[in-house]
Structures are given as structure tokens and as C-alpha cells.
Amino acid sequence: MWTELAAIANNSLVASSPLVIIGDFNQILTAEEHFSLQSYELPVRGMTEFHECLEGNNLSDMDFRGTFFSWLNRRPEDPILRKLDRALCNDKWREVYPVAVTVFEAPGDSDHSPAIVSFS
Numbered sequence: 001m002w003t004e005l006a007a008i009a010n011n012s013l014v015a016s017s018p019l020v021i022i023g024d025f026n027q028i029l030t031a032e033e034h035f036s037l038q039s040y041e042l043p044v045r046g047m048t049e050f051h052e053c054l055e056g057n058n059l060s061d062m063d064f065r066g067t068f069f070s071w072l073n074r075r076p077e078d079p080i081l082r083k084l085d086r087a088l089c090n091d092k093w094r095e096v097y098p099v100a101v102t103v104f105e106a107p108g109d110s111d112h113s114p115a116i117v118s119f120s
Contacts, residue, residue, distance in 0.1 A: 001025075002053035009057035009090065018093040020062065022102070022115055024071070024085050025050065033083035035069060040080070054088065062087040062094075062117070066104035070113040085112055 005021070008014060027050045028034050031042055054060060069081035087102035094100075097119060104113040 002049055005053055005059075006057050009059060016092065018096045019059075019090045020087055020093050020100075020117070021059070021089075022085075022087045022117070024112060026084055028082050028084065029054075033069075035081040036079065038078055058090050059088040062089045062100060062102050064102040064104060067106060067113050068104075070104050070107075070115070072107065072111055074111055085115055087115055087117060 008021070009019065027043065027046050029047055029051055034040070034042060064087065069083055070085035071082050073080040085104065089100075100117060100119050103116045103118055105116065107113050
């Protein structure tokens, strides 16, 4: 997935345009993006690869509000919460849409939080 993300971000038509990519990346970036009552081994290799992909392709999280953890496993006996869903953007996006923010709402019936991009 990181190779495909890099190909999109570096495409000559896209690289100089505002770019936002929203979705479930199924990967956390930092230990703070994982919460559980029981001890779990963090996917350090995956975290490093994701971080390198974002850094190498000039992508970062859009400013966001609402719930921090965007996914939960819905197991009361062993709850796990993670920030898996994101709105990533490039510098050109920030320049063209400086007040844009992503709002992550409560999950509702899904195990993921809906993400809504607001421009004002």
C-alpha cells in the first residue's frame, strides 16, 4: 500500500496539486495511537514503514477534531482502540484550504469512526 500511496503522491499531475487521502490505513504511527488494557506488541516495523512513507511523500495528518481513536474492537473483555483512520494531505492542500479540518465522529454501528472534512 505504501508503494501505491507514493506513486499517487509523486504523480506529476498530483504532486503540484492539493491532495487529500482519507481512509482506513490499518496502521498506527505512534504508541500513543494504541490503547488496550492488556499488553500487546506494537507493530513497530509497520509503524516505521508508514512514517517513512508519509515523510518521504510530503503527507501528514490534516488537523482533526472529535474522537482520537478511530477504531475499536468492540470486545468488552479485551478492549482495543487505535487511530487507524486518517485524512492525509500535502502542503499544497494546506495552502489552498488552510482552515480545513477533519471531524471524527462517534463510531455508531461501525467499528470505525466516520470522518467528515469541514472547510469552514
